[in-house]
Each structure stands twice: as structure tokens, then as C-alpha cells.
Amino acid sequence: MIPILLGVSLGAFVFLHAIPGDPARMLAGPDATLEDVRAVRSRLGLDRPLLVQYALFIRNAVAGDFGRSYRSGAPVREVLGQHVGPTLELSIAAIGLAVVTGMGVGTLQAVRRNSLPDYASTVFSVAGISTPAFFLGLLLIYVFSVDIHWFPSGGMSGLRSLVLPAVTLAAASAAVIARFTRSSLLEVLGEDFVRTARAKGVPGRRVLMRHSLRNALIPVVTLIGLEFGFLLGGAIVVETVFTWPGLGWLLIQSIGFRDYPVLTAEILLFSLQFLAINLVVDVLYAALDPRVVYA
Amino acid sequence: MHEAALAGAPRAAGASARHPAWARFFRRRTAVAGGVIAATFLAVTLLGFWVTPYPPAATDYSHTLAPPSLQHPAGTDDFGRDLLSRLIVGARYSLGMGLSAVTIGAAIGSFWGVACAFNGGLFDNLSMRIADILFAFPGILLAIAIVAVLGPGLTNVVIAVGVFSIPSFARLVRAPSLAAMEQEYVHAARAIGAGGARIMFRHLLPTALPPIIVYFTLRIGTAILTASALSFLGLGVMPPTPEWGAMLASGRLFINVAPQLVIAPGVTISLAVLGFNLLGDGLRDALDPRLRT
Numbered sequence: 001m002i003p004i005l006l007g008v009s010l011g012a013f014v015f016l017h018a019i020p021g022d023p024a025r026m027l028a029g030p031d032a033t034l035e036d037v038r039a040v041r042s043r044l045g046l047d048r049p050l051l052v053q054y055a056l057f058i059r060n061a062v063a064g065d066f067g068r069s070y071r072s073g074a075p076v077r078e079v080l081g082q083h084v085g086p087t088l089e090l091s092i093a094a095i096g097l098a099v100v101t102g103m104g105v106g107t108l109q110a111v112r113r114n115s116l117p118d119y120a121s122t123v124f125s126v127a128g129i130s131t132p133a134f135f136l137g138l139l140l141i142y143v144f145s146v147d148i149h150w151f152p153s154g155g156m157s158g159l160r161s162l163v164l165p166a167v168t169l170a171a172a173s174a175a176v177i178a179r180f181t182r183s184s185l186l187e188v189l190g191e192d193f194v195r196t197a198r199a200k201g202v203p204g205r206r207v208l209m210r211h212s213l214r215n216a217l218i219p220v221v222t223l224i225g226l227e228f229g230f231l232l233g234g235a236i237v238v239e240t241v242f243t244w245p246g247l248g249w250l251l252i253q254s255i256g257f258r259d260y261p262v263l264t265a266e267i268l269l270f271s272l273q274f275l276a277i278n279l280v281v282d283v284l285y286a287a288l289d290p291r292v293v294y295a
Numbered sequence: 296m297h298e299a300a301l302a303g304a305p306r307a308a309g310a311s312a313r314h315p316a317w318a319r320f321f322r323r324r325t326a327v328a329g330g331v332i333a334a335t336f337l338a339v340t341l342l343g344f345w346v347t348p349y350p351p352a353a354t355d356y357s358h359t360l361a362p363p364s365l366q367h368p369a370g371t372d373d374f375g376r377d378l379l380s381r382l383i384v385g386a387r388y389s390l391g392m393g394l395s396a397v398t399i400g401a402a403i404g405s406f407w408g409v410a411c412a413f414n415g416g417l418f419d420n421l422s423m424r425i426a427d428i429l430f431a432f433p434g435i436l437l438a439i440a441i442v443a444v445l446g447p448g449l450t451n452v453v454i455a456v457g458v459f460s461i462p463s464f465a466r467l468v469r470a471p472s473l474a475a476m477e478q479e480y481v482h483a484a485r486a487i488g489a490g491g492a493r494i495m496f497r498h499l500l501p502t503a504l505p506p507i508i509v510y511f512t513l514r515i516g517t518a519i520l521t522a523s524a525l526s527f528l529g530l531g532v533m534p535p536t537p538e539w540g541a542m543l544a545s546g547r548l549f550i551n552v553a554p555q556l557v558i559a560p561g562v563t564i565s566l567a568v569l570g571f572n573l574l575g576d577g578l579r580d581a582l583d584p585r586l587r588t
Contacts, residue, residue, distance in 0.1 A: 007428035018444045130569035132520050134527045134540075135561030138547060142554055233433030237524050252528055255443050263443065270436050 008271045013057050016264045017050075026070060026258070066265035071257045076265045080247070086156055087246030091235055093166040095228050098173035103220065105174070106181025107213065110189065121178060128175030133234050137168040137241035154243040165242040169234055173227040180223050185216040218289045225281030229274045319581040326577020332570025333512075340386040347380035351537060360553040370555040372546065378555065382563050385537035390567060392453050392532075393519035399457035401511050404464025405503070409495045411465065412472030423469075426462035434459045438521055442530045452531040456521050460514055467506050472499040505582040513575035516568040523564050539564050 024041035066076035236248035355375035369378035441455035523540030525531035546556025
């Protein structure tokens with residue numbers, strides 16, 4: 001975990017320095033004299049050895065200090081703080097939606113195997129995986145907000161504005177979760193202990209809920225964690241389509257404005273979230289499955 | 296999912312000359328459908344300019360934003376350019392970027408993975424940690440970061456999308472190669488004095504070929520999605536290049552008056568990705584049933 005974080009931070013640091021252009025010159029403004037630029041450079045510590053700069057970068061990053069945004073002059077932490085909320089709201093809504101529909105549909109498919117609903121759901125989930133989120137988002141805008149005005153086409157204004165972006169972001173994950181739930185549950189339903197439970201007269205509903213689903217969902221938890229990570233990546237595209245003022249939207253804006261302090265902090269933040277989710281999934285996995293023992 | 300088809304597939308008399316993997320592949324209608332779609336897209340990519348109904352860049356200001364009709368099967372855009380022709384020529388960019396990105400990722404990743412298995416020790420350990428770090432970035436984020444450094448454009452998108460395939464291929468190749476290292480035939484090859492390169496490419500890499508083929512196909516879909524997403528975000532190929540994601544982005548402005556400008560490129564991307572995904576699923580079931588999730 002720690003080595004990975006260090007590696008990621010080194011990546012972000014290299015990224016910051018690989019970018020074309022001199023940040024000191026950019027900060028000093030177009031009319032700055034050479035002296036001004038030099039002053040800014042030493043103020044930012046950019047005239048010191050790279051190794052020292054990296055150490056400083058790590059120290060500041062640990063303290064949550066990423067400097068100031070080139071664009072607004074506000075501290076990067078403040079800028080990010082303003083956009084964390086919307087992304088959290090969107091991604092939590094989306095993962096909730098994906099988990100509920102994915103698991104529900106997958107369970108239905110496994111129980112009614114090879115029925116019409118099973119085939120129909122398979123077709124939908126393959127289509128869901130293959131459709132780009134930006135296309136799905138625009139399609140939903142066209143259907144639900146251009147003509148019939150059920151939901152706003154963008155921006156953040158209450159619960160109604162959350163519906164279309166959340167559905168767009170959830171679609172691919174729901175499809176993957178459904179597929180995985182189906183195959184995992186089918187596997188468990190074929191186990192001996194399920195047959196035993198049925199043979200000794202356990203009611204069908206109880207066999208499904210207590211004996212089968214509980215076992216089948218253990219691997220699904222891992223997948224949900226992975227999907228949550230992908231969702232954060234997908235949020236970049238979906239937030240741009242719906243002008244949702246979250247971290248993903250900010251990322252694209254910062255690239256446009258070459259706002260590198262914000263950009264670096266965002267890349268670190270995204271990776272941190274991704275790593276944190278993976279850690280939580282590992283812990284959850286051990287808690288759910290008594291067979292997994294951590295040494 | 297298809298245990299019955301896999302386990303008890305009785306070989307048809309006429310199919311006896313065929314490899315059993317082919318027989319398994321052709322038993323699945325979705326796999327064959329995916330193959331047909333993917334082959335059609337590849338053919339269109341290769342033929343490109345030869346099969347367009349109109350010159351893709353020809354403007355016609357008396358027929359702008361025309362809905363689909365017999366003359367223009369997919370309609371026209373805001374410059375009166377024929378949408379179908381642009382989509383056909385665009386295959387060269389969208390599909391071409393996806394294909395070349397995955398090819399680069401597969402080549403470098405496979406070489407890396409087999410080198411890890413062969414050398415072991417510190418090199419292997421260090422490599423797998425680096426792969427962990429690359430995995431720590433969500434794919435699209437890594438691609439965006441790379442494009443932010445290198446700048447937008449076709450080549451840079453290919454690099455960005457290719458890089459994030461590398462660690463997956465490295466891991467995929469490493470595991471079977473590592474297993475093969477313990478096999479007698481590798482020891483025998485060593486005993487008769489075969490060099491490192493020969494062992495890696497003649498003896499280790501072939502054992503990893505089935506998963507490479509499967510993953511390569513599945514990855515093309517993801518690569519097309521990522522590359523077109525980058526273009527859609529304005530970080531990839533720029534208009535007027537008829538790349539599908541870029542076309543969708545510029546068509547967005549006209550969604551109220553000419554929805555075909557969004558729907559046509561969107562459906563094209565989905566169909567291409569769908570084709571390669573179905574083909575990949577079919578290949579996986581045919582070549583390596585254990586890989587199934």
C-alpha cells in the first residue's frame with residue numbers, strides 16, 4: 001500500500017515536471033521581468049534540486065497542501081473541496097443504483113435460467129457494456145429532457161438533476177454486476193449443500209436467500225469495489241456530458257486552463273480513492289468469508 | 296454458462312478435421328455474430344475511401360442537417376457533409392487507434408511478462424510492483440494524464456490508451472510462463488544450450504498464446520471506448536477529422552434539430568465495441584474455458 005502510494009506520488013511528480021511550459025513564468029504573468037520570474041521560481045522552490053523538490057512535494061501532499069490554483073489563485077485544497085461533494089453524491093447514487101439493479105437482475109436471471117427474461121437481460125447487459133457512457137448520456141438527454149422535459153439536461157439543481165447522470169454512470173456497472181451475479185449464483189445453486197437443503201425441505205425462498213445468495217455474493221463484493229473504482233473514472237466523462245460540477249468536470253476544466261497544481265492534486269486524489277476502495281474491499285472480503293484468513 | 300456445450304459437444308462428422316476449438320466457437324451464435332460484425336468493421340476500415348457514397352469532406356450547403364434519406368442514409372451534418380461517408384472514413388481513425396493501441400500494449404506487455412517469468416528475482420518483483428502502480432490508476436485517468444502531458448492528437452491517444460494495456464498483458468503472460476519454467480521441456484531446452492531469447496519466445500510465450508488472443512480481442516473494445524471518450528472530451532483527435540468520438544462531440548450542439556449527428560456515430564461505436572466483445576467472449580469459451588468469469 002505505502003510503496004504503491006509512493007510510486008503514484010512519484011508518477012504525479014514526474015507528471016508535473018514533464019508538462020511543457022514553465023509554471024513560474026506562467027504565474028508571474030505576461031508582463032513579468034526576468035527578476036520577477038526568478039523571484040516566483042525561488043518562492044515556489046523550483047530552483048532547488050529535484051530530489052529536494054520531491055521531498056517537499058511529499059511533505060506538502062501529506063499535509064494536504066498542493067499550492068494554489070493557477071486559475072483562481074485559491075488554495076488547491078479549497079478548490080477540490082468545492083467539487084468533492086457533487087462527485088460523491090453522483091458516484092454513491094450510481095453505485096447504489098448499479099448494485100440494486102445488477103444484483104436484482106442477476107439473481108432473477110440465475111433463478112429463471114434460460115427463460116425469456118434471462119435472454120433479454122443478457123442482451124441488455126452486453127449492450128450496456130458496449131455503449132459508451134457519453135453516448136448513453138446524450139441519448140437520455142435527447143429522450144427525457146429535449147422533448148418531454150422530465151429531467152434537466154445538465155447542471156446541479158436538486159434530486160431531479162441527479163437522475164440522468166446517475167443512470168448513465170450506473171449502466172455499465174449494473175450490466176457487469178448482473179452478469180457476475182448470475183454466473184456466481186448459478187455456480188452455488190449447483191452445489192451439494194443446496195441440494196441437501198432442498199432435500200430436507202427448506203422452503204425455496206430460504207434456500208435462495210440464506211444458503212445460496214449469501215455464498216454467491218462474496219465474490220460480487222470484490223467486483224463492486226472494482227466497479228466503484230471504474231465509476232470514479234467514468235464520472236470524468238459523465239460529469240462533462242451533464243456539466244455536473246464534480247471532480248471529473250474540474251479535471252477536464254483544469255486541463256483546458258493548464259491548471260497544473262489542481263491537476264496533480266486531482267490525479268493523486270483519484271488514485272488515493274481507488275487504492276482506498278481496494279483496501280476496503282480486501283477487508284470486507286475477509287469479514288464476509290470466514291475461509292479467508294489474513295496472516 | 297455453456298458447460299453443456301463445452302463438455303458434451305459431440306463432434307459432427309464433417310467437423311472432425313477441424314480443431315475442437317473451432318467447433319466450440321462455431322457452436323455459439325453470438326460468437327459468430329461478433330466475428331461477422333468485427334470482420335465487417337475491419338473490412339470497412341481497410342477499404343475506407345473506396346466504399347464511401349460521397350467524398351467524406353465534400354460540403355453541400357443546400358443540404359445541411361438533413362435527416363436520413365435515400366440519398367444520405369445517415370443524414371448530413373452542419374456543413375452538409377454526408378454522415379455515412381464520414382463514419383466509414385472515420386473507422387480508420389477510431390478502429391485504427393484502438394487496434395494499434397492494443398497491439399502496442401500487447402507487444403510490450405507480453406515481452407515484459409515473459410521476461411519477468413524468465414528472469415525472476417528482483418527484476419520480476421520490481422516489475423510486478425510497477426504493474427501494481429499502473430493498476431492503481433483507473434484506465435481513463437491514466438490516459439487523460441498522459442494526454443495532458445503529451446498534448447492531444449492521434450499518436451498521443453494511441454500511446455495513452457496503449458500504456459494502460461501493458462500491465463494487464465504482462466500479468467497475463469507471466470503466470471503461464473512461470474508455470475512453463477518448471478516444465479521438463481524448458482529444462483531440456485536449457486540443457487541442450489538454448490539461449491534466453493529462444494527459451495522465452497519459442498518455449499514460454501506460446502503457452503500464453505490463448506489468453507493473449509482472447510484478451511487482445513476483448514481489449515480492442517475497451518480501447519475503442521477509451522480513445523473515442525478522449526476525443527469526445529476534446530483531448531484526442533480534433534474535428535474536422537471524422538473520428539467517431541469527435542463527431543459525436545460536435546454533433547452534440549445540434550441534438551435538438553438533427554439527433555442523427557449524435558445517434559449515428561454513437562450507434563457505430565457501440566456496434567464496433569459489441570462486435571469485438573462478442574468475438575472475444577466466444578474466443579475465450581473456445582480457447583480457454585477456465586478464463587471464464
